[in-house]
Amino acid sequence: MSDRAELTEKIVRLKIERDLSWSGLAAMAGDLSKEYVTAGLLGQMPLPRAAAEAIGAYLELTDYEIKLMQQPPYRGSLPTAVPTDPLIYRFYELISVYGTTFKALIHEEFGDGIMSAIDFRMDLKREANNAGDRVNITMSGKFLPYKQY
Amino acid sequence: MSDRAELTEKIVRLKIERDLSWSGLAAMAGDLSKEYVTAGLLGQMPLPRAAAEAIGAYLELTDYEIKLMQQPPYRGSLPTAVPTDPLIYRFYELISVYGTTFKALIHEEFGDGIMSAIDFRMDLKREANNAGDRVNITMSGKFLPYKQY
Amino acid sequence: MSDRAELTEKIVRLKIERDLSWSGLAAMAGDLSKEYVTAGLLGQMPLPRAAAEAIGAYLELTDYEIKLMQQPPYRGSLPTAVPTDPLIYRFYELISVYGTTFKALIHEEFGDGIMSAIDFRMDLKREANNAGDRVNITMSGKFLPYKQY
Amino acid sequence: MSDRAELTEKIVRLKIERDLSWSGLAAMAGDLSKEYVTAGLLGQMPLPRAAAEAIGAYLELTDYEIKLMQQPPYRGSLPTAVPTDPLIYRFYELISVYGTTFKALIHEEFGDGIMSAIDFRMDLKREANNAGDRVNITMSGKFLPYKQY
């Protein structure tokens, strides 16, 4: 297991042992969103130096671990190509069902190109509803047109 | 190839030949969203009878094809487990990178459970931006708590 | 191996060493069924706090382990996509053989939608039979209709 | 595509064109359950001669097709090892999550062995519920003990 994966496991363990929350940890990271910081603590995004040092000090991480959190990681958080966890699988299922719909509608609106997964932000929140609250996720990614050359 | 897949190919062919648009076709389906209707025309959702008949008449489909559009399909629109098309792959990549983040934050906000992919709606639109317009997707799925029994 | 997987192995080891039974352990968990508690002890469901503390005390687990049992786990209990163990494979085979039948009959009875695997309970019991006793499994999952939008 | 698979597609097509139902077709098959007959019409079980002839006559199938329905088929109704259709996937997910629980509880109750998927019957019905009706599936399979020799 890579050092970064071990660090992720350590952070998850500390979070459980000390009854911490992801949003609480994210609040130590300045202006960054809870989505970005959580992804960083789970080993998928580098944290900026100040955020890494603040959270690292709170969690009593080593200097090396604090530096490690600032590195671009080898990304990919899932152990299998098709995720087995039901919560995560539902997202995979949405792509399986709606993938060609995404493609059709984005091309219709924007022409040939993609929605960037790099120049991207998202926001996950609770949507109150009498029939049962809903998970609301807004994704915003820059449209990148294919360049003809 | 199944009859439904052949029907999807036929609809796509007609759309190109006649210079139609997905949103134009969806407008014939009454109150349904363009996202739902496009998914239906691409073989992933059943269309309600009135919508199937209206669009079917416009496209000069056969009676059997119009009935076929009303059946719940065998879902799954992608030819490979990991999609090869770059536009669709970016969504897969988001799950690969953010999957554990989705899980962490939804559990923190709602407890154990999932976001439904069945009691679900989404809205895909253009978000104007000086640095380049963005694709904006809002997903809303009912939170379903795991039942203890 | 994740901490949760190690905890599962530890619980299985203790059960063998001390000649315990799953139903005996489940009886310490209050009103919960043996099916739910066993899934929890095998790392697939979170146990409610009282159940985790009662069973944890009996098994002399650490505080961290007792907290860990209360977390929603990364689910998926099988090491391969197609299970190799004959007992578990028979269930996979039933889906392979009867999957399209499930789909046809549920759609016929309920319309488009699914049987929930989240709002779900099951009961596994012995069915006495002169030609050899039978395993009887009753599954009950809420029907979730696809929402049109 | 094999002849049996083509026959299955033909039967599904006729059912849609003529507005038939699986239970209606099954009712022509004498004492057989709707589950068994539907599986047979979907190409997964052989139909007894009388059932094949009654349904075949009603659907105006050829003599060869009527004989074909009586053959033990090459079973396996799904196009991928992990099913993509959400309704069918939920059953796969149940095995992924509960597989080791099934194993633990069946061994605890019966000793080493399996639940037969051959000497097996099942019953799928609606379970009325104020919070939303439920799909109720009862499976009954003979317990087969591993023979020591």
Added chain:
Amino acid sequence: MSDRAELTEKIVRLKIERDLSWSGLAAMAGDLSKEYVTAGLLGQMPLPRAAAEAIGAYLELTDYEIKLMQQPPYRGSLPTAVPTDPLIYRFYELISVYGTTFKALIHEEFGDGIMSAIDFRMDLKREANNAGDRVNITMSGKFLPYKQY
């Protein structure tokens, strides 16, 4: 690695270090065949208590290891779906080549059903032959007819 897999490795190591043989170990297990006992020592079958205790005492195993040998294991002895070892691959090849022949002839002789791999025994022996001795394997499995219901 599971405890059972570690125990299997330990037994294999002891067998090599002490120059033991599988048939010699099996002889300590009372009336059980060498095939069954070897499968048990390799982690695929539970040994009856007396056999586990006799062999365990001889190999100086711990009490836990002796109990572990009596548990139904998570079966599947091969590290890959298609085996790489040439001796084992030849058996896989026989199924690949003769699989449809097995199916055709068993159905012709017995009707629809399977040969049980649970109510099963086998015997592996040397068959003397002038052109080179042969491996002779006799398999006997109960025929299980598919139940119509």
Added chain:
Amino acid sequence: MSDRAELTEKIVRLKIERDLSWSGLAAMAGDLSKEYVTAGLLGQMPLPRAAAEAIGAYLELTDYEIKLMQQPPYRGSLPTAVPTDPLIYRFYELISVYGTTFKALIHEEFGDGIMSAIDFRMDLKREANNAGDRVNITMSGKFLPYKQY
């Protein structure tokens, strides 16, 4: 689909249409066993010229088809690496469970080497038994020692 695969489908179709049996067809092939001839008719073994001509004449095959039956085929009768048909899967399961046992016992009896799947014969027959008849399969393959050089 290759010509040989199409020929196999044609032979299977003729067998059903004319109510033939594999052993009946094999009886036209002179001294060859029903196992070898069935494998040949199912596209896995070449038939000798006389057998191909006798069976071909009876089935009214073309000259090309009769020649085709005499060619060594591209072997492999199963559409997936792990077979989905329950009858054939049981054989796969036996290898999965007993593979390392086969290896251990053959090496113990014969030393390093394999059981040939080429210089191989098998016999499949009914074994009467009061508790239910059994499928009895005897395999005999030449032991081939690894050559040291």
Added chain:
Amino acid sequence: MSDRAELTEKIVRLKIERDLSWSGLAAMAGDLSKEYVTAGLLGQMPLPRAAAEAIGAYLELTDYEIKLMQQPPYRGSLPTAVPTDPLIYRFYELISVYGTTFKALIHEEFGDGIMSAIDFRMDLKREANNAGDRVNITMSGKFLPYKQY
């Protein structure tokens, strides 16, 4: 096979029959590079209208085919995840060997982000060399920094 894939096959067939060249066809497409146009003719890029009409007229394609060439295709030109063709495999091998090197050096030079495969151009040319001419490929992709949010 999709209409676009059939069109690709038709274009390749016409190119062979008429002794055409990719660069010759590309020359009809105005200012576009031979790399872009060839990718378009091989079904991986949409051609601009003028290019599609010029080449389509020269190849005597139908109106539908000319429109089809202007659609963003479902991309992915290879039949297997790991390519089998030796020429194409060498590129896969370069990623397998140099993938982590690309990652290390791009992050060192630019920080966290990626090289765009959308805002991308390439140029493939012959590099004369006494020891044997070389293939020279220059790739240029916009660096896209991961956005922190």
Added chain:
Amino acid sequence: MSDRAELTEKIVRLKIERDLSWSGLAAMAGDLSKEYVTAGLLGQMPLPRAAAEAIGAYLELTDYEIKLMQQPPYRGSLPTAVPTDPLIYRFYELISVYGTTFKALIHEEFGDGIMSAIDFRMDLKREANNAGDRVNITMSGKFLPYKQY
């Protein structure tokens, strides 16, 4: 994990702890490029003796580790056949999209053969651009014609 993989992890760890850079390390390796040396330090290329000793001394590696860096490694730097890291995936995507184009244009220019991935060099640099700097990669591989014989 192999010794070489462990050495790679150690080097990456030292680089982070000491705030080193790949190009800085490469500068100790004499005339070798940063691309080659980085690949060597990441376990994909053997370093020449002088380079291994210079860098090894600077990083205080053991004698064995310095020798190990001089061995041709078992190449392949990625944990999955389809890379999950977005930066590396973009290169895979380029092959998926442009693979058949590479093949068409190289054959058109050179005839049948391949671009060598062995007699190969590459150069990765920043390309300044007002619309955002670009990653510029030049690859040069000897063309190797298939030999007819």
Added chain:
Amino acid sequence: MSDRAELTEKIVRLKIERDLSWSGLAAMAGDLSKEYVTAGLLGQMPLPRAAAEAIGAYLELTDYEIKLMQQPPYRGSLPTAVPTDPLIYRFYELISVYGTTFKALIHEEFGDGIMSAIDFRMDLKREANNAGDRVNITMSGKFLPYKQY
């Protein structure tokens, strides 16, 4: 199926119908070896013009088919990554067993690099032997050293 694959099937069919041999066909191809020409006729190598025309005329192929035989094909003659045909599998097995040995001995003799599969020739012949004739294959591939740069 591609045109080239269809042509391969046609050639194989003609060879069977007319009782031709691969070496007989190869003899029409001038100085080329039977190995190269057979690979060409099986769709894996382009034939030189004279050879394609001579064999094409003899087999009464169309002009397009004769041109098609001269194109570099998309190589890869096997339908699965691990071949199922026993004859071909044995070669795969040799790589599985001896792969690391090839690597060790070639590096020991030549240093870092590979044996070319492009600048390659082979010769397959019968080796008479009292204990049974042997297949003798000699492979000769240029050693290509990895270039340091």
Added chain:
Amino acid sequence: MSDRAELTEKIVRLKIERDLSWSGLAAMAGDLSKEYVTAGLLGQMPLPRAAAEAIGAYLELTDYEIKLMQQPPYRGSLPTAVPTDPLIYRFYELISVYGTTFKALIHEEFGDGIMSAIDFRMDLKREANNAGDRVNITMSGKFLPYKQY
């Protein structure tokens, strides 16, 4: 990791530390070829007792390790079904390209059967050549005819 795999790693480590060569080690094994002994030291072949003891004494292995080298191993030296190392991949590529050619020519020369990978020997040597030395590999395997029965 199995004991045998650990032993292989230990031997490789010792070889590097002590600057040994495979052919030097093989020379201690009496009449055995360097190919066979290297395969044995790499964990793919059992070494005869005298060879294991001579090499084991020289490398100061333990008694258990020396016995372990004499056991038939679980064969298969590669970590992935399709090898990633370029040297080894070239052999896989040869099978991918020439597999059907091997099959065609061996059947033409010998009839139906295979080249044994068990009664097999090979010789790998340098072939001097002005245009660059070549790797020359001669394989000799007994032809094994399929037995008709």
